Amino acid sequence: MSRLQVVSGKGGTGKTTVAAALALALATEGKRALLVEVEGRQGIAQLFETEALPYEERKIAVASGGGEVYALAIDAERALLDYLQMFYKLGSAGRALKKLGAIDFATTIAPGLRDVLLTGKACEAVRRRDKKNAYVYDYVVMDAPPTGRITKFLNVNDEVAGLAKFGPIHNQAQAVMRVLKSPETAVHFVTLLEEMPVQETADGIAELRAAELPVGKVIVNMVRPQLVDEQALRTAAGEQRTEVARALSRAGLGGAGRGGVAERLVEPLLEQAAEHAQRVELEREQRAALAQLDLTTYELPLLGEGLDLAGLYRLAAELRAHLGAERAGGTA
Amino acid sequence: MSTSTGRPQAMAAAPALDIDPLLDDPATRIIVCCGSGGVGKTTTAAALGVRAAERGRRAVVLTIDPARRLAQSMGIDSLDNVPRRVKGIDEGAGGELHAMMLDMKRTFDEIVEAHADADRARAILDNPFYQSLSAGFAGTQEYMAMEKLGQLRARDEWDLIVVDTPPSRSALDFLDAPKRLGSFLDGKFIRVLMAPAKVGGRAGMKFLNVGMSMMTGTLSKLMGGQLLRDVQTFVAAMDTMFGGFRTRADATYRLLQAPGTAFLVVAAPERDALREAAYFVERLAAEDMPLAGLVLNRVHGSAAPQLSAERALAAAESLTAENGHGENLGEHGIVDQTDGNAGPRDATAATPQTPGSPPTPSTTQTPESPQALEHASAERAADSTDEDGADGVEQLTAGLLRLHAERMRVLAREQRTRDRFTALHPEVAVTEVAALPGDVHDLAGLRTIGERLADDQASPPDLAPSAPSPSV
Numbered sequence A: 001m002s003r004l005q006v007v008s009g010k011g012g013t014g015k016t017t018v019a020a021a022l023a024l025a026l027a028t029e030g031k032r033a034l035l036v037e038v039e040g041r042q043g044i045a046q047l048f049e050t051e052a053l054p055y056e057e058r059k060i061a062v063a064s065g066g067g068e069v070y071a072l073a074i075d076a077e078r079a080l081l082d083y084l085q086m087f088y089k090l091g092s093a094g095r096a097l098k099k100l101g102a103i104d105f106a107t108t109i110a111p112g113l114r115d116v117l118l119t120g121k122a123c124e125a126v127r128r129r130d131k132k133n134a135y136v137y138d139y140v141v142m143d144a145p146p147t148g149r150i151t152k153f154l155n156v157n158d159e160v161a162g163l164a165k166f167g168p169i170h171n172q173a174q175a176v177m178r179v180l181k182s183p184e185t186a187v188h189f190v191t192l193l194e195e196m197p198v199q200e201t202a203d204g205i206a207e208l209r210a211a212e213l214p215v216g217k218v219i220v221n222m223v224r225p226q227l228v229d230e231q232a233l234r235t236a237a238g239e240q241r242t243e244v245a246r247a248l249s250r251a252g253l254g255g256a257g258r259g260g261v262a263e264r265l266v267e268p269l270l271e272q273a274a275e276h277a278q279r280v281e282l283e284r285e286q287r288a289a290l291a292q293l294d295l296t297t298y299e300l301p302l303l304g305e306g307l308d309l310a311g312l313y314r315l316a317a318e319l320r321a322h323l324g325a326e327r328a329g330g331t332a
Numbered sequence B: 001m002s003t004s005t006g007r008p009q010a011m012a013a014a015p016a017l018d019i020d021p022l023l024d025d026p027a028t029r030i031i032v033c034c035g036s037g038g039v040g041k042t043t044t045a046a047a048l049g050v051r052a053a054e055r056g057r058r059a060v061v062l063t064i065d066p067a068r069r070l071a072q073s074m075g076i077d078s079l080d081n082v083p084r085r086v087k088g089i090d091e092g093a094g095g096e097l098h099a100m101m102l103d104m105k106r107t108f109d110e111i112v113e114a115h116a117d118a119d120r121a122r123a124i125l126d127n128p129f130y131q132s133l134s135a136g137f138a139g140t141q142e143y144m145a146m147e148k149l150g151q152l153r154a155r156d157e158w159d160l161i162v163v164d165t166p167p168s169r170s171a172l173d174f175l176d177a178p179k180r181l182g183s184f185l186d187g188k189f190i191r192v193l194m195a196p197a198k199v200g201g202r203a204g205m206k207f208l209n210v211g212m213s214m215m216t217g218t219l220s221k222l223m224g225g226q227l228l229r230d231v232q233t234f235v236a237a238m239d240t241m242f243g244g245f246r247t248r249a250d251a252t253y254r255l256l257q258a259p260g261t262a263f264l265v266v267a268a269p270e271r272d273a274l275r276e277a278a279y280f281v282e283r284l285a286a287e288d289m290p291l292a293g294l295v296l297n298r299v300h301g302s303a304a305p306q307l308s309a310e311r312a313l314a315a316a317e318s319l320t321a322e323n324g325h326g327e328n329l330g331e332h333g334i335v336d337q338t339d340g341n342a343g344p345r346d347a348t349a350a351t352p353q354t355p356g357s358p359p360t361p362s363t364t365q366t367p368e369s370p371q372a373l374e375h376a377s378a379e380r381a382a383d384s385t386d387e388d389g390a391d392g393v394e395q396l397t398a399g400l401l402r403l404h405a406e407r408m409r410v411l412a413r414e415q416r417t418r419d420r421f422t423a424l425h426p427e428v429a430v431t432e433v434a435a436l437p438g439d440v441h442d443l444a445g446l447r448t449i450g451e452r453l454a455d456d457q458a459s460p461p462d463l464a465p466s467a468p469s470p471s472v
Helices: A015-026 A043-047 A076-088 A091-100 A102-109 A111-127 A147-163 A166-180 A195-210 A230-239 A240-249 A261-291 A309-329 B019-024 B041-054 B068-074 B103-116 B118-126 B128-135 B140-155 B173-186 B187-197 B210-223 B226-258 B272-287 B309-323 B327-334 B345-349 B370-383 B389-425 B443-454
Strands: A003-008 A030-037 A058-062 A067-075 A139-143 A186-189 A214-221 A297-301 B030-034 B058-063 B098-102 B160-164 B261-267 B291-299 B430-434
Touching: A003 A015, A003 A111, A003 A147, A003 A195, A003 A214, A015 A030, A015 A043, A015 A067, A015 A139, A015 A186, A015 A214, A015 A309, A030 A043, A030 A111, A043 A067, A043 B272, A076 A111, A111 A139, A111 A147, A111 A166, A147 A166, A147 A186, A147 A195, A147 B128, A147 B140, A166 B140, A186 A195, A195 A214, A240 A261, A240 B068, A240 B389, A261 B389, A297 A309, A297 B389, B019 B443, B030 B041, B030 B226, B041 B058, B041 B068, B041 B098, B041 B160, B041 B261, B041 B291, B041 B443, B058 B140, B103 B140, B118 B128, B128 B226, B140 B160, B140 B226, B226 B261, B261 B345, B272 B291, B272 B389, B291 B389, B309 B389, B309 B443
Parallel strands: A003 A139, A003 A186, A030 A067, A030 A139, A186 A214, A214 A297, B030 B160, B030 B261, B058 B098, B058 B160, B261 B291, B291 B430
Antiparallel strands: A058 A067
C-alpha cells in the first residue's frame, strides 16, 4: 500500500468524499492518516461537520480499531513562509519578502509556484519522522486537483527543476519528484458511470503514464442499484399494461380500470423505468470502457439520502472491504 | 418527512428566470456561465448559444474545455483559437453561431506579439520562465479566458458572446485575475526584480540601496542565480507591455460589470454544487457584477408525484414479500445481466435457484386473493415455464414501484437542497433543466437543453422527457 494516496477525479464525481473515506479506511487498526486539502475549499471541514480547518494538522476523526485521521488544509502563503523558514531560516527576510509582494507573486501571479508548495508540503508530511525515527503518518491522503490538472500539478516540480538548474530550489524539487514518481505514491481517479467523467479518466491516466507518475485505482462513485429487470420491462411496456395496472390495484393502489387511480400510474411508472433502462445501458457501456483501462476498479454505492457523516463511514467500510479483499487476494 | 411527494409550492418563493427574453434582448451582449466543476457549464453555454442563434442573434460561444464529442459536433475540436462558424444551425431567423475553444498558450503568445516589438517578443517567447508560465501553470486559463473575452468583444463582430468559465479551484479566480495582475504590477516586488536587469547587471548594482541589494541577494540564494536571471529577463521584457496588459485587464473587468453583461450561475441540485452557487451569488454581488439568475441542471421530476416513496415501497412489498420468497424475488428483479446476450426467457430461466420452493402447481387465480395468486405465480416462475405470466408482472410491478420510490427520494432530496439555497437567496431567479438520461453531444441535444432552459416553469408538472436521449 503506497503511503501517499492522491485522489483526483472530474468535478462533481465526489473526489473529496472519496479521499475522506479512503483516509478513514486506511486509518484502521491504530494507523494514523493525514488527509490533505489543497484547493482551499474547506470541503473536508464540511464533510466532517466541523468548523473551517486552520493551517495546522488536527485530528478530525477516529476510525474503527482506534486509528486516527488528521486533516490539513494547506494554505499556499503560509506554506511558503514555512518553507522559507525551514530551509533558509529567513525570519525577517521572509517578512520583508511578504511586504514587497513577493509572496503574493509566488502564490497568485505565478500559480504554478503554489503547486510547488502544495506538493512539497504533502511530500514533507510523507517523509516526516518522529524522534524514534518512525513515520509520523502511516498514510497521507491528498484531495488533489481535478483530473484535467492532476498531471501538471504533480509534475510541476519537474518543471521547476528544469527552470532552476541548480541550487536549493532545484534540489527540493527533485526530492519531491522522487517521492511522487516512486511506488510510495499512487494516484487514484474517481469517476461516475457517465461518458464525460469516464473519458476524462482515460485521458488523465494516459497523461499520468506518459509523465511516468504512478497510476493507482479507478474508483467508481455513486453506483446506482439496479431495480428492475430490463427484459421484463420491454415486454411490459408492450403488452402488459393492463396486467401491471391490475398488480398495482392488488397492491392497494386504487382501481385498475380505465381512468382508475392505479391505471393512471402505469404510464408514468413505465416511462421512469424506460429512462432507468436507458441509463443502465449507458452505464454498461461506460463499465466496458473502464474495463479497457486494465486497472483495479472499486465501486462505491450511491447513498440515497445524500451524504452525511454516517454515509462517509459507510463508504469507508466499503473501501476497507475492497482493500482487504485485495490484500487477501494476492501478494503480487 | 411525513410526505415526500413531488415539488409543491416550495419553489414559488424563487422567481422564474426567463431565458428567452434575456437571449432576445439586443442589450444583452455578454452572458457568462459560471459554477463549480461537473454541473454542465459548458453544455449550458453551448445550448444558450444555439438557442440565441436560432432566435436570430449573431452569437459566439467561447468554451474552455468542452467534452470531445461536443466539440466535434460543433466543429471546434481543432485548437486554432479563432471562432468557427457552426454548421447545422437553423439560420432562418437571421442569426448565426460561431464557436471556439480557448487555447491558453496561443492567447498569451498573441498578447505578447501584439504588445511588443518583434525582437522583444522573440526574447519573451523564448524565455524558459515564460514558456512554463504560459503553457503549464494553472491559473493562466482564467486570465486568458477573460483576455479572449475582451478580444472578442473588441472585434464587435457578434452581438452576443456566451462565455464558459474554467473549472477554477476557487470559483471566481477569473474575476480576481485583473485585480491581482494590477496589484502585482503596482507592487515593489516587480521593481526589485527588474532593477538589476534594467540597469545592466553588476555595474548598476551600486545604485541600488542596501535593502534592495540584500533582497536580490536573498532572491538569488533562493532561486539560484540562473533562474533569477531568467525571471528578471522575462519581467524586463514584459515591462513594456505591462501597461497595455493592465489597461486591458481593467477594461475587461469593467466590461463584466457593464449593463450588457449577464451572469448565469450554473449548478446541479446537490449540496456541494449549490453551496458553491451561493458563494458565486455573494461574490458577484460584492463585485457589482450583474447576476441574471441560477440555472439548475439535472433536476429530476416524476409524472406521478401523487404516489409517495413510502406508499410505493409498501405496495412493492405487498407484491413480493408476503409469499415468503422475498429474497428470491428480489434477486430476480435486480438481476444484472452483464452479458446481455441472454434473451428474456433465458435471462429469467437462468436465475431461479429456488431449492426451497417445490413446484406444487396451483390453480388459484382469483384476483380477490392476492396472496394465493402470488404463491401460485412464484411457483410458476420457479418452474420457469411461463415467466411472462402473472408472477413476472408482480415482480415487474414491484420493480417499477421501487424505481418510483427511489425517484421520489431523489426529488425530495433535491427539493431540500434547493429550498436551502432559496432561503438564503430568495431574490435569485431560477430556471430548471430536467435531467436527461445520457450525455449531450450534438446540436439536437443542445436544442433540447435550450428548450428546457427556456421553459420557465419553475416547477414543471410534467418532466417526462418527450425525447429522452437525442443522441443515442
